[in-house]
Amino acid sequence: MTVPGTSRRTTLVAKTETPELAGQTQTEEHVVIFRLADEFYALDIQTVQEIVRMQAITSIPGSDFWVEGITNLRGRVVPVIDLRKRCGVDARDYTAETRIVVVSSANGMVGLIVDAVSEVMRIPGEQVEPPSAIVSVPENTYLRGVAKLDERLVSLVDLEGVLPAGDEFQYAAQAA
């Protein structure tokens, strides 16, 4: 599987190598930071449609365990994925901080359940490194980079990598 974020990463590196170009601000990543199991992750703000509080979710019988179900987003039926389950982190009860980050993906709108959404920020391009430098998993399709910011590490999420491809989703759902 290819990592859709690869090309962008290359550009970022190329840009940082030529810092004398005036367009330095263009190498910034405008992201939404969210928390999942005490770690910070970032989603490209372009893909984020909105962030809503936890709301009623109707589960679909027979679907895969990480598919929480479908929810009504102002008249639209949006499938919701529990990111903890999808990423293999232990499930936890929802809290007042739990949010659904609604993103638009190649397969339409999808809701991602996260522990909390902390902030919206710009990450300078030179602070982003390829994930392989820090994460040792070679075939990592979930992340497209890691940024070191002050005291913390923020992982840049590769949206299409996190989401199952349309057929995988259906297959998984039907097989369950």
Added chain:
Amino acid sequence: MASTKGQPLQFELDDDDLKLFCEEADEQIELLDTSLVQLEGEPDPELVQQIFRAAHTLKGSSATIGHKKMASLTHAMETVLDAVRQGRRTPTSEVVDALLAGLDALRVLTEEVVTRVDSGIETGRLEADLNAVLEEPEQLNSLSVAPSNAATYPVPPDALAAVRTELDNGAAAYVVELTIARECQLPSIRCFQSLQELDALGKLHLTWPARDLIEAGSGEFELAGLLTTMQSEEQITAALQAVTDIESVGARAIPADELGAEIAATAKAAPAAATAGRPQLSVVDDHGPADTGPKASAAAKNKTAQSVRIDVERLDGLMNLVGELVIDRTRLQQVREQLAAILKDANLSELMDNFEETTSHLARVTDELQEQIMRSRMLPVRSVLTRLPRLVRDVAVKCGKKVELYTAGEETELDRSVIEEISDPLVHILRNAVDHGIETPEERKAAGKPETGVVTVTAWNQETYIYISVKDDGKGIDTAALRKKVVEKGLMSREAAESATDDQVIQWIFMPGLSTAKSITDVSGRGVGMDIVRTNIERLNGQITLRSTFGQGSEVIIQLPLTLATTKALMVMANGTVYAIPLVSVTEALADHEADIHSVNGRKTLRLRQRLLPMIDLANALGDSRPRRLVDGNFVVAAKHGDRQAAFIVDRLLGEQDIVVKSLGDLVGNRKGLTGATILGDGTLGLIVDTASLVTEQAALATPA
């Protein structure tokens, strides 16, 4: 001649024009399709006139876009129709055959405009056939058709001189004729606008009526002018067609030698005999000079004065919004009830009254709005029924049968999305009726029936459903033959086949892989037919039933919801989730303790009206693996799919509701047992049960082959 098939074609039209051209061409072809069949035998003068106009309009529009083949073929058809119109030719079946063959070619030629690829269709032979039909011995059959009006326009000498000067300068002279739509509110303004367009095109020497009369606002609906210009005929007509409410435009080049004190009128609107409220199509008299060239006919025309063409997508959008509104209404009503329960002790009755008044008003307005928008999507079923006479005629000719078709209830209205879906199944049923149902004339005679078989198609409304019945007086279903067939094909055991009642046997027609015709014909009979028809109808939340009496005929009745936008459903709760079961498939809903439940072969089975229905927990059937929530008292919902039935155990019945079907989305895709989701009164989502697949599955499990 080398085939030109597959070569690219060029037409003079952009995408907007293309849409317009296709709409118009489809409409005219449809009209010809219906009316040509009626032409045979006793032509009604009005009908002939109508057909002639349709052919003429097609000729005009194909010439305008530069489709030479189509223009030439329509010209040949028009010539034949003109002979019929004037009573020089009786529309015998050869004439109608030649015209129908031409019509089929027109469809292909119209498609070429969209694909821009030469289909390689040869029109030369068709045109020759049409001409041959004309040359057959003429008959003098006096039809009352208005004689061609030899109107002339007077040209005073000084104007004539001015025109000649312009001609010497290289301009061409045209007589331009306009008709303004009868329903136009401000004809004088349109006349004035047209004058301005003409002035912009070149030099406008004369107008009839005179210019000062027009400018004074005499409010004429017809206008003619003598124009000299460097522009082409097409440019003239195009410029004038851009003026609102212009119904028809004709421009004819006047050669220098024709210029005189009087110029013959070329284009003229049909006599005012056309009924009020039905605007006239432009009729350009074809007896003008031979060099008339392609005459553009106005694209502007509509069937009824008060109608507007709306993109279906926009209506769909409106319908969706109303769907949302309906949901909000239900939510508000729920909030009101909750509030009322909380506030009933507090002294806030006045506030509550206000709130109640508002919600109930909102409810009423929403209902009305929904109804109105639904109505705006409704079309009479006529558009489907009009295609049938041609079909029946073709099939009957192929099978060597004599069949008469009667239709009734053409005015019955249904949602246009349903109309689009119903056409194919209906055509299939009708083919079956003619091909398999009606006997050959000899067989009918031997059976003591009239030689000509009768097929009746009737449509009617009942409650929130529309019914369409196709009835024939043919041989009916031979249940003995069907029993034999089913056993032969290995679809059923001999014992099972023999023990079935005749009523049950008749329903086997819908069984996959079965065809009762002795031989496979090219009309119907590959054994996939009725099975697929039933699947299609059920996909629309409809039902299909068949009645038949051996030797006397069959009747197929289709039941469909009036609209696909909302569906009536029985709402149930199963293991904590709300499900909607389409009401059309629900036969009964009863409490567990009232149900007559047995155990057959270790399976829970419900006995209901002398039938044994396999029972299954709804949540289990859908694959709900969550721990079972315990509730006291279950309910049983019996559902049917064709002649199969199954009963589903649910926790609670929540009542009936109009639901709006929403897709589960691309990511979730199609799920076994579910057709979508719907928004409930409290804003959460419920799942819509695909009863057809569940019932089929359960029934199959219960009766292992």
